Amino acid sequence: MNTKTLLLFALAGLSLSGCSAAGAKLSASEPSARADIGSEPITLQIFQAGGSISDTEFKRLIADPVRKKYPNVTLELVRESANAKRDQLITSGTFPDLIFTSSLSIGGFLDLELMKDLQEPIRKANVDLNKFEPRSINGIKAYGSGGQVYALPFSINFGALYYNKDLFDRVGEPYPQDGITWEETLGIAKKLAVKDNTIKALGTSGVTRDYISLLLPVVDAKTERAVLATDDWRWMLQFQESLSKIPDNRSAKGGRDGFVKDKTMAMYTSYGARIGELEEAEQSGQGVNWDLTTFPVRQETKVQGMETESHVLAVSATAKHPETAFEVIRFLTTSDEVQTQVAGMARISSLKDDKYKKEFGANVAALKGKNVQAIFKNKYGTSPLPTKYDSIAEKAVSAALQKVNKGEADINSALRAAEEAANKEIDSLKAGDQTRK
Numbered sequence: 001m002n003t004k005t006l007l008l009f010a011l012a013g014l015s016l017s018g019c020s021a022a023g024a025k026l027s028a029s030e031p032s033a034r035a036d037i038g039s040e041p042i043t044l045q046i047f048q049a050g051g052s053i054s055d056t057e058f059k060r061l062i063a064d065p066v067r068k069k070y071p072n073v074t075l076e077l078v079r080e081s082a083n084a085k086r087d088q089l090i091t092s093g094t095f096p097d098l099i100f101t102s103s104l105s106i107g108g109f110l111d112l113e114l115m116k117d118l119q120e121p122i123r124k125a126n127v128d129l130n131k132f133e134p135r136s137i138n139g140i141k142a143y144g145s146g147g148q149v150y151a152l153p154f155s156i157n158f159g160a161l162y163y164n165k166d167l168f169d170r171v172g173e174p175y176p177q178d179g180i181t182w183e184e185t186l187g188i189a190k191k192l193a194v195k196d197n198t199i200k201a202l203g204t205s206g207v208t209r210d211y212i213s214l215l216l217p218v219v220d221a222k223t224e225r226a227v228l229a230t231d232d233w234r235w236m237l238q239f240q241e242s243l244s245k246i247p248d249n250r251s252a253k254g255g256r257d258g259f260v261k262d263k264t265m266a267m268y269t270s271y272g273a274r275i276g277e278l279e280e281a282e283q284s285g286q287g288v289n290w291d292l293t294t295f296p297v298r299q300e301t302k303v304q305g306m307e308t309e310s311h312v313l314a315v316s317a318t319a320k321h322p323e324t325a326f327e328v329i330r331f332l333t334t335s336d337e338v339q340t341q342v343a344g345m346a347r348i349s350s351l352k353d354d355k356y357k358k359e360f361g362a363n364v365a366a367l368k369g370k371n372v373q374a375i376f377k378n379k380y381g382t383s384p385l386p387t388k389y390d391s392i393a394e395k396a397v398s399a400a401l402q403k404v405n406k407g408e409a410d411i412n413s414a415l416r417a418a419e420e421a422a423n424k425e426i427d428s429l430k431a432g433d434q435t436r437k
Contacts, residue, residue: 037324042073044325045096047089049080050105051157051311052273054280057345062100065338066328073324086112090318097319098328102157103139103310104212106150110143115150116315121326122149127334133352135380136310151312152333153350155342158272158375159213159295159306161185162259166289167266171195175291176267178374181299185267186242192266193248200252200265207240207401208394210269213306214298217384218393219426226393226422228400229415235298237401237411244405263288269296271309272375275346275364282366294374305381310350348375389426396422 046062053062055077063075078084078096089095090112099109109115122129129137129149136153143150163176171192176185189202204210211218216236220227227233252258258265260277268274281287295306313329315322332338339349339356344363349356357376361367400418403409409417 037070037073037327039072042321042324043076044073044098044321044328045076045078046098046100046313047078047080047086047096047316048100049086050108051100051102052271052276053100053311054273054276056280056283057276057347061338061342061345061347062332065335065341066331069331069335070328073328075328086114090114093318095316095318097316097321097325099151099314099316100154101151101312101314103136103151103153103308103312106140106143106312106314109314110150114317116317116319116322117144117148117150118152118315118326118329119147119149121315121323121330122152125326125330127152127330131334131352132350135308136350139308139310140312151314152329153310154313154333155272155311155347155350157309157311158348159378160270160272160274160292160375161294161296162268162270162274162290162292164259164263164266164288164290166263167192167196167199176293178294178371178377180293180296182239182296183299185269185296186239186246189243189246189248189267193246197247198249198252198264200254200258201246201248202243202267202269203254203258203265204243204269205271207236207398210240211236211397213269213295214301215305215307215381215384218397219387219389219422221384221387224387224389224426224430226389226396226419226426228393228397228419228422229412232301233397233415234411237397237404237415240401241404241411259290260288261286272347275361275367279346279364279366287366291370292374293371294377297379305379308380311347389422389429392425392429393418393422396425 058077066073066075080086086095095114099115101109106115132153133156136156140151140153141147141149161176161180165175168175173188173191173195176188185202192199193201214232214236216232217227219225249264252264253262254265256270256274256277259268260274260281278288278290313332315325315329319325333350339351340359341363343349343356343359344361346361346364346367348360360375361372396418397415400409400414403414404411
């Protein structure tokens with residue numbers, strides 16, 4: 001399945017019935033007795049890809065708590081990079097014991113058979129999945145057709161519109177407000193660019209992530225046909241085209257580098273990991289004068305809300321110490337002490353007790369005086385079911401946007417052609433599957 005779209009299972013209304021372990025239930029505040037992991041020194045590596053976590057967060061929220069709880073266990077972070085790709089590590093037999101990733105990315109690991117099913121260790125440890133936020137657990141369970149649970153949620157991601165107050169002050173524009181729409185955000189960006197074309201006015205995560213935030217389908221789950229020539233997709237491409245035409249600084253960096261490091265981007269629609277990066281910048285004396293609002297919504301649409309994304313921990317299928325690896329996951333995701341620290345470091349706890357919301361950001365200096373409540377004002381809608389053909393449609397719509405931006409096609413004809421091309425490739429894949437049977 002396509003790793004970018006599998007997240008859309010998260011809000012598809014799946015039931016939690018039957019997902020709790022049989023027998024006694026584990027209290028989130030009182031984890032059950034730890035597994036017998038012995039006293040011999042054990043080093044576990046955690047492979048990080050997809051879900052963001054800063055070095056500071058890894059040390060404070062994962063490595064240090066585990067070392068305190070289990071003195072013989074040491075955790076090392078292995079970030080996916082050109083020198084540490086998952087296929088290289090598999091081939092060399094050195095793939096880590098644990099995986100830290102986004103629920104968006106679970107499918108990519110399952111394609112490589114890299115995640116263990118945790119049903120049995122969850123049962124043995126009496127982990128009560130009802131202690132977690134339902135939308136987070138639902139999103140993980142959606143990857144299993146037979147009740148499999150391939151990970152446990154460590155925290156829940158959130159969206160926000162981040163903005164650089166210094167850049168707004170420089171041009172004399174008022175700051176964005178909670179409840180802002182995509183249309184209003186685009187209008188503000190145009191005003192900023194006109195007044196100061198040395199900055200990058202607005203950055204987003206790009207069409208292949210923005211459409212997920214807008215809960216748009218790319219392939220109909222029932223018919224398995226691409227659905228791109230629609231009013232919603234016409235709006236999406238029109239927005240992306242307008243964004244590309246803003247007369248701002250084309251050479252300025254976008255993304256986290258543009259906002260956090262270079263400080264040349266005025267607005268950035270992004271996610272919770274930015275706060276950890278902004279905190280590191282603050283601590284290093286390179287802080288940004290920033291604030292945030294709610295994640296933008298469309299002005300007029302029948303579908304309201306945004307997607308659910310969790311940062312999850314999983315045991316790798318090649319783990320040399322699978323029992324210890326699961327014990328680490330169980331502890332990190334269910335411990336009241338750890339999850340209080342998670343909330344304090346400005347991550348939304350995966351546990352549903354409201355007390356963690358009260359602790360949100362308590363230990364983050366960069367959040368002082370910020371509009372923190374905006375984070376909890378976002379609404380989450382029901383996402384369309386993804387299909388294994390979504391990546392085909394995504395590729396087609398990305399190509400359509402390129403044609404529109406280059407002036408090679410108008411939006412309507414580009415989307416019709418993209419839908420036709422996607423369906424043709426889907427049919428080809430289905431025919432190939434039939435041939436191999």
